[in-house]
Amino acid sequence: MAKILLIEDEEIMIELLQKKLVxxxxxxxxxxxxxxxxxxxxxEKPDLILLDIIMPKMNGFDVLERKNEDKSxxxxxxxxxxxxxxxxxxxxxxxMGAKDWxxxxxxxxxxxxxxxxxxxx
Amino acid sequence: xxxxxxxxxxxxxxxxxxxRIKKANVCLADQEKAKELENSQLAxxxxxxxxxxxxxxxxxxxxxxxxxxxxxxxxxxxxNNKERISLLNPQAERMLEIPQKExxxxxxxxxxxxxxxxxxxxxxxxxxKGMFRREVLxxxxxxxxxxxxxxxxxxxxxxxxLILHDITREKTVERMxxxxxxLAAHQLRTPLSAIKWTLKMLLDGDVxxxxxxxxxxxxxxxxxxxxxxxxxxxxxxxxxIEEGRYLYQPVLSDLVSIIESVVENGKDDxxxxxxxxxxxxxxxxxxxxxxxxxxxxxxxxxxxxxxxxYTPSGGKIVISVSADxxxxxxxxxxxxxxxxxxQQPKIFTKFFxxxxxxxxxxxxxGLGLFVSKNIIEAHGGQIWxxxxxxxxxxxxxxxxxxxELEEFLKEF
Numbered sequence: 220m221a222k223i224l225l226i227e228d229e230e231i232m233i234e235l236l237q238k239k240l241v242x243x244x245x246x247x248x249x250x251x252x253x254x255x256x257x258x259x260x261x262x263e264k265p266d267l268i269l270l271d272i273i274m275p276k277m278n279g280f281d282v283l284e285r286k287n288e289d290k291s292x293x294x295x296x297x298x299x300x301x302x303x304x305x306x307x308x309x310x311x312x313x314x315m316g317a318k319d320w321x322x323x324x325x326x327x328x329x330x331x332x333x334x335x336x337x338x339x340x
Numbered sequence: 341x342x343x344x345x346x347x348x349x350x351x352x353x354x355x356x357x358x359x360r361i362k363k364a365n366v367c368l369a370d371q372e373k374a375k376e377l378e379n380s381q382l383a384x385x386x387x388x389x390x391x392x393x394x395x396x397x398x399x400x401x402x403x404x405x406x407x408x409x410x411x412x413x414x415x416x417x418x419x420n421n422k423e424r425i426s427l428l429n430p431q432a433e434r435m436l437e438i439p440q441k442e443x444x445x446x447x448x449x450x451x452x453x454x455x456x457x458x459x460x461x462x463x464x465x466x467x468x469k470g471m472f473r474r475e476v477l478x479x480x481x482x483x484x485x486x487x488x489x490x491x492x493x494x495x496x497x498x499x500x501x502l503i504l505h506d507i508t509r510e511k512t513v514e515r516m517x518x519x520x521x522x523l524a525a526h527q528l529r530t531p532l533s534a535i536k537w538t539l540k541m542l543l544d545g546d547v548x549x550x551x552x553x554x555x556x557x558x559x560x561x562x563x564x565x566x567x568x569x570x571x572x573x574x575x576x577x578x579x580x581i582e583e584g585r586y587l588y589q590p591v592l593s594d595l596v597s598i599i600e601s602v603v604e605n606g607k608d609d610x611x612x613x614x615x616x617x618x619x620x621x622x623x624x625x626x627x628x629x630x631x632x633x634x635x636x637x638x639x640x641x642x643x644x645x646x647x648x649x650y651t652p653s654g655g656k657i658v659i660s661v662s663a664d665x666x667x668x669x670x671x672x673x674x675x676x677x678x679x680x681x682x683q684q685p686k687i688f689t690k691f692f693x694x695x696x697x698x699x700x701x702x703x704x705x706g707l708g709l710f711v712s713k714n715i716i717e718a719h720g721g722q723i724w725x726x727x728x729x730x731x732x733x734x735x736x737x738x739x740x741x742x743x744e745l746e747e748f749l750k751e752f
Binding site for chain 2: 328
């Protein structure tokens with residue numbers, strides 16, 4: 220069973236995504252800020268990370284930067300799930316190795332699931 | 341002999357009489373001359389008085405003018421016809437933080453060496469062409485608007501006047517407003533995505549089966565929420581345009597396929613409203629051009645949405661596209677309610693909605709055409725329309741077919 224690490228601070232989004240992903244047969248580990256997310260990354264070694272950008276303690280960009288510094292974590296694919304989606308932000312995340320950028324208001328859980336499947340297979 | 345003497349006597353008498361008359365005349369003339377002299381003297385005195393008065397008046401006027409110049413709330417810099425500074429009023433001294441005596445006699449290039457004046461000097465480089473309300477950032481606490489007025493008297497060029505108007509407060513308020521809208525819109529997006537995701541999962545049956553009437557209600561809520569998201573996105577686009585952060589990512593794209601995808605997405609709405617839509621493709625090949633496809637798609641969506649929204653059932657919408665003389669022209673015609681003539685000049689203004697339109701359809705932010713105009717113009721194209729109230733509207737836009745477009749967009 221593929222393991223997905225969700226780093227997101229919005230409770231309702233966590234609940235919805237978790238439900239959708241678990242129903243589709245994934246194991247989901249939830250963390251609620253960037254720092255917790257980094258710890259979980261090392262411990263859990265997930266197959267994929269779903270990462271929010273605006274979060275308390277450590278934002279998504281800083282998480283990406285710290286992840287890239289660690290050889291054992293560098294190659295885990297990341298999909299950004301954010302409420303904003305400025306071209307500059309998206310470009311920056313891609314330069315930092317993110318595979319995809321989903322704007323929450325433009326995607327729904329089903330479409331997120333499809334993107335997840337694409338990365339894991 | 342005697343006779344002769346008598347005659348002589350007579351002549352002598354006449355002669356002496358004449359002399360006396362002459363003398364008397366001379367006397368009279370002298371008197372007149374004296375009188376004249378006196379008059380002239382008086383006139384001269386009067387004139388001198390007048391001149392003195394005029395001088396006083398001129399001085400008063402000068403003082404008045406100088407008082408006006410000094411007490412103007414705007415800064416004023418006067419350049420002579422050799423482009424050298426001849427006057428600075430106290431407001432200009434205060435704004436630029438430099439006393440008049442340090443600037444008088446200097447030209448634009450010379451003043452540019454001072455850090456506080458550098459941006460003004462840069463803006464004034466092409467001052468001979470004149471400028472109107474051009475924004476110049478002096479430092480982070482002072483933004484001024486510079487206008488030039490050339491001083492010409494009787495055809496002679498006397499120089500140029502620069503008016504410096506402090507707009508820091510207006511700009512601050514404007515920025516705060518934009519930031520507020522941007523923040524509010526961002527904050528609204530979070531709960532809106534939560535609503536969208538929740539409704540979608542309910543609709544997809546992810547949390548259990550739902551019956552048809554539940555589904556119908558949920559569908560409606562989902563659509564309302566989508567409209568709200570659209571509105572928030574429009575607001576965010578407007579704030580980005582106003583902050584100069586609306587970025588373009590031009591790639592080589594095909595306008596025809598963009599139109600086709602917009603038409604495909606809109607076909608349900610068109611059917612629901614009982615309208616017909618025809619897409620007339622040009623016989624000539626439409627070249628692929630550099631454009632920000634997402635933003636051009638948004639423009640076509642806006643124009644199609646307007647046509648659908650403001651055309652009554654049974655109406656017809658015709659889209660066509662053609663390529664000609666270095667540009668591509670898009671056109672969308674409807675036989676809808678049209679735009680009243682007196683409102684036509686305001687149509688691209690932000691938040692504007694036609695009075696006839698509000699009666700028909702309360703929905704609509706009045707932002708679509710404002711955003712569209714900005715997008716088309718950023719691509720170096722033009723957008724315009726013809727419309728007659730009660731008969732319909734035709735909107736057009738052009739996009740230039742040129743390599744430089746990429747460079748053009750980069751500047752935005």
